[in-house]
Amino acid sequence: xxxxxxLGSNLVLTRLLFPxxxxxxxxxxxxxxxxxxxxDIGIRxxxxxxxxxxxxxxxxTAWTMQIIRGFVLAIIACILAYPISxxxxxxxxxxxLCLLGMTSAIRGFQTTGYATLNRKLQxxxxxxxxxxxxxxxxxxxxxWAMISPTVWALxxxxxxxxxxxxxxxxxxxxxxxxxxxxxxxxVGELFGFxxxxxxxxxxxxxxxxxxxxxxxxxxxxxxLGYYSLAIGLVMIPVQIMKQLSSKVLFPAYxxxxxxxxxxxxxxxxxxxxxxxxxxxxxxxxxxxLGPWIISVMYxxxxxxxxxxxxxLGVGGFFAILRSSQAGILLAVGKSKRAMFIQLxxxxxxxxxxxxxxxxxxxxxFCAGLAVSEAVSYCLQRLxxxxxxxKQAVRLDRVLLILLLVWIVLTAWxxxxx
Numbered sequence: 001x002x003x004x005x006x007l008g009s010n011l012v013l014t015r016l017l018f019p020x021x022x023x024x025x026x027x028x029x030x031x032x033x034x035x036x037x038x039x040d041i042g043i044r045x046x047x048x049x050x051x052x053x054x055x056x057x058x059x060x061t062a063w064t065m066q067i068i069r070g071f072v073l074a075i076i077a078c079i080l081a082y083p084i085s086x087x088x089x090x091x092x093x094x095x096x097l098c099l100l101g102m103t104s105a106i107r108g109f110q111t112t113g114y115a116t117l118n119r120k121l122q123x124x125x126x127x128x129x130x131x132x133x134x135x136x137x138x139x140x141x142x143x144w145a146m147i148s149p150t151v152w153a154l155x156x157x158x159x160x161x162x163x164x165x166x167x168x169x170x171x172x173x174x175x176x177x178x179x180x181x182x183x184x185x186x187v188g189e190l191f192g193f194x195x196x197x198x199x200x201x202x203x204x205x206x207x208x209x210x211x212x213x214x215x216x217x218x219x220x221x222x223x224l225g226y227y228s229l230a231i232g233l234v235m236i237p238v239q240i241m242k243q244l245s246s247k248v249l250f251p252a253y254x255x256x257x258x259x260x261x262x263x264x265x266x267x268x269x270x271x272x273x274x275x276x277x278x279x280x281x282x283x284x285x286x287x288x289l290g291p292w293i294i295s296v297m298y299x300x301x302x303x304x305x306x307x308x309x310x311x312l313g314v315g316g317f318f319a320i321l322r323s324s325q326a327g328i329l330l331a332v333g334k335s336k337r338a339m340f341i342q343l344x345x346x347x348x349x350x351x352x353x354x355x356x357x358x359x360x361x362x363x364x365f366c367a368g369l370a371v372s373e374a375v376s377y378c379l380q381r382l383x384x385x386x387x388x389x390k391q392a393v394r395l396d397r398v399l400l401i402l403l404l405v406w407i408v409l410t411a412w413x414x415x416x417x
Contacts (some may be wrong), residue, residue, distance in 0.1 A: 001131055002243075003236040009138040010232060014298055016145040017153065019225030025154040026228040028096045031084060032104065035073050046190050047115040049254045059112040060181035062190060067180075070108015077101025092151060099155050103162045110166050113175035119251050126247075129168050137161030215365070223362055226305040229298070230290075230366075233309055234316040237282035241323040244276070253328055269325070273395045276324055280399060283320065286313035288410045308366045310410075315370030317403050321396065322377040328384045337383045345376030 014022075043062050052058040081097035117126055141157030170178075215224045249272060256265045286293065290313060291306030298305070326338075353368030360367070381396070 001127075002134055003239055005131070005134050005138055006232070007236060009141060010229070011297060012142055013145055013153070014229070014302060016142070016149050017151075018149075019229075019301060021149075021151040021154065021225075022228050023225040024090060024092055024096065024151045026224055027088065027090075028093055028100055028155075031080070031097060032073075032077060032100045035076055036104065043112075043190065044115045044118070045250070047112060048119040048251050051258065052186070052189070054116065055186075056176045057181060057183050058186045058189075059116070059176060060179050061183045061186035062115075063112045063178055064180045064182055065187070065190065066110065066112070067108045070105045073108075074101035074105040077104065096151065096155055099159065103159050106159075106162045106166055109170075111169045111173050111175075111178060113173035114169055116175045117173065118247055119254075121248065121251055123247060125172060129165060129172065133161050133165035133168060136164050215362075223304075226302060227308060227362065227366075229302055230294075230305040230309040230312055233293070234283065234286060234312040237279050238316055238319045238323060241276065241279055241320045242326075244272075245323050245326050249324075269328070270395075272324065277395075277399075279320055280317060280402075283313040283316040284403070284406050286310060286316065287406060288413075307363060311363060311366040311370060314403070314407065315366075315373040317399075318370070318373035318377045321399060322373065322380050325380060325384055341376055341379045341383060344379045345372050348372040348375040 043066055047059065047062060078098050078101050081094045081101075084097060085091055085093035114126065117123070137157040137160045140160040141153050144153035144156050215227060249268075252268060253265060256268065287310050290308075290310030291303075294306040294309055295303060349369060349372035351368075352371040353365050356364030356368045356371075358364070
């Protein structure tokens with residue numbers, strides 16, 4: 001439902017705003033994402049994975065660290081805003097980054113009860129809160145864009161979304177009283193588990209968001225807008241799988257690992273591989289019909305996003321496959337291995353993306369992204385192969401053969417056409 005709301009708002013907003021607005025917002029958002037990931041110590045995964053996840057002292061210490069991190073992010077964002085706006089010769093980035101920094105400070109106050117309910121797989125209330133806050137943010141964006149069609153419509157929607165989610169969560173989730181607390185033992189456990197997540201988050205940011213840094217230097221801001229539109233479509237099924245993996249599979253894996261029940265863990269992986277098959281159909285659809293989808297859904301100003309949508313769909317397929325197994329390593333406490341997987345993806349991304357961009361422009365850059373996703377999937381398979389059941393491995397092979405056949409048929413069809 002979140003992806004449906006996002007897609008629906010995109011269809012409306014692209015008719016109210018110009019590509020440059022999406023380009024500026026994408027550029028500002030990637031810097032904020034960088035700050036978020038460069039300070040990520042895995043507080044939520046730590047609460048879910050730790051045996052002390054219900055300890056009030058542990059939770060309040062985590063909440064205090066979360067608040068401090070939010071304010072630090074806001075301050076750094078304001079400090080960096082002016083030099084970033086000067087570097088890109090885009091004055092609008094200065095106030096835009098300051099506003100996004102304030103959004104990070106608001107998110108720092110999010111209740112740790114959010115992670116506690118996730119740990120217990122009590123997802124009904126969390127889903128309602130996310131959908132309501134997302135909807136209110138979208139209403140704000142559309143209303144603002146109708147009155148004043150500028151990038152500030154997008155920024156205002158994000159601010160309202162964060163404010164409503166934090167406020168509603170504190171009102172409705174009453175797991176424990178929140179107090180500022182700093183327990184050295186709890187801090188040590190949080191940092192001990194989170195140090196590898198911290199490095200992984202940095203590498204994830206570089207691999208996933210390096211495109212927003214490189215594209216404005218290789219191409220113009222409109223190309224960044226086209227790319228943002230295409231990657232937004234591709235990320236719909238990827239985000240669905242990531243939500244399932246982080247909110248359902250990861251807590252379930254962690255619980256089974258704590259119970260020391262490897263047979264049920266393997267059975268869970270196999271079962272999920274079967275029921276998640278429909279998610280893989282979406283990127284296949286984009287690979288075959290990317291240009292047609294863009295021509296139908298968006299006005300002529302955005303037609304250059306068609307071909308890259310098909311190319312990025314290949315990377316999306318591998319990203320879904322990888323996301324379905326991503327929680328296994330964290331659940332068994334192997335956050336270091338997850339870091340090495342992300343390191344391999346980052347190297348493949350920059351080497352492949354830059355080399356192919358020089359040869360084939362924006363299409364080549366997107367092809368480099370697809371290659372990096374394939375590399376990271378192969379590395380992850382090596383890391384988690386002992387946890388995968390034989391049937392899950394067999395299903396992986398079927399999906400890879402399906403992707404290969406689909407790409408060949410699509411290339412043959414477009415060649416004939």
